[in-house]
Amino acid sequence: MNGSSTRSGPALRIPRTIFSEEHHAYRDMVRKFIAAEVTPFMAQWEEAGQTPREIWLKAGAAGILGASLSEAYGGSGGDFLFDAVLLEELGRAGAAAPAWDLHSHIVMPYIGRYGTEAQKQHWLPKMASGEAIASIGMTEPNSGSDVQGVRTSAVRDGDHYVVNGSKTFITNGIIGDLIMLVVKTAPELGARGISLLLVDTSTPGYRKGRNLKKVGNKAQDTAELFFDDMRVPVSARLGEENAGWQMLMSELVQERLIVAVRAMAICEQALESTTDYTKSRKAFGRSVFEFQNTRFKLADMATETQIGRVFMDRCIEMHARGELDMHTAAMAKVWTTELQDRVLDACVQLHGGNGYMWEYPIARAWADARVHRIYAGTNEIMREIIGRQL
Ligand SMILES: Cc1cc2nc3c(=O)[nH]c(=O)nc-3n(C[C@H](O)[C@H](O)[C@H](O)COP(=O)(O)OP(=O)(O)OC[C@H]3O[C@@H](n4cnc5c(N)ncnc54)[C@H](O)[C@@H]3O)c2cc1C
Known part of the structure; x- marks a missing residue:
């Protein structure tokens, strides 16, 4: 038995049967990569409160960031089992950071599924290579579980939205280049007035607050973010207006x-x-x-x-x-x-x-x-x- 079944030790006897030889080979590669490139640096990153760009680029070059992304956009075209392998290996190694799960298994699929061709071409290859680090901005100081309560507003002004508001607890908020931002485009419609914007974090008006101190997961940055009259092109909207929910x-x-x-x-x-x-x-x-x-x-x-x-x-x-x-x-x-x-x-x-x-x-x-x-x-x-x- 290969891969994780042997790693589970003598306690777990029922063989795992869901993985193919390719998945096992990928697991071996990922395990070696984490042992060489992540584990030895974890204490240093915990001290810094964030992970360096270098490890994202190395992971990109190793094919770790786009394992299940289509080859057309710089990925390896694998299935979700490859994603599961990476998550298991990160879990086993105690590598709570870098937040590759959020980057590759949450934000990437949104863009892959709902992005325009131009949005996909712009973001996905850079995400797969580690040149662009992604985050997702849903939670606000006054709305976490209740996503419908989001107050960050995006008001249309010609071919731009003018965004004002704030987010908190945002993973990769400090080191990120892209944020998938949850905004209200029609506050009167509640959940039906939510839209998603793909915002380049170098946009004027995107302001980083504190990198919050946490009980654990200390190598992962978790930020407060503020948006002050941030102008985002309408072409950066993901999907239809008000279809965010x-x-x-x-x-x-x-x-x-x-x-x-x-x-x-x-x-x-x-x-x-x-x-x-x-x-x-x-x-x-x-x-x-x-x-x-x-x-x-x-x-x-x-x-x-x-x-x-x-x-x-x-x-x-x-x-x-x-x-x-x-x-x-x-x-x-x-x-x-x-x-x-x-x-x-x-x-x-x-x-x-x-x-x-x-x-x-x-x-x-x-x-x-x-x-x-x-x-x-x-x-x-x-x-x-x-x-x-x-
Ligand atoms: C380390 C970390 C990283 C995070 N990363 C991100 C990120 O990248 N992007 C992002 O957008 N957010 C992120 N979050 C935010 C996270 O998603 C929220 O903290 C979470 O959704 C809970 O929301 P809240 O903190 O506002 O708690 P609240 O919603 O205020 O909940 C407080 C308590 O009330 C309970 N409660 C609320 N509503 C109900 C209900 N209807 N029924 C029963 N109980 C209820 C909750 O379960 C909880 O126990 C992160 C949080 C942490 C701690």
């Missing part, structure tokens, strides 16, 4: 699934590394693993992680065929991210004091992953979505 809804399945894919990989890695740690750590003359409490805790984690893996592989497979629905994607996000928090909390505990030390990957994973229950729609919103369909 439908576009946002259509892409949420993937946005939620990718969080779940990463969360599941984090569970596997935490289980594996904590099992190893407890076998090597001694207390009262024996290994920590030999205490029944430890084995019971690990057994519970192994059982739930195995169950989660089977469910997730089915979701990944269905999504690659375009068959995963909003309801199931919400279930995947809720269940895996809550499993992830149970597993990580128990793993920190089994590491004792070392589990609370930043230099230990388990401590970082615990802090980094907490946000998974909050972004891409909070888990409470996921439960609303699931409940509504019952």
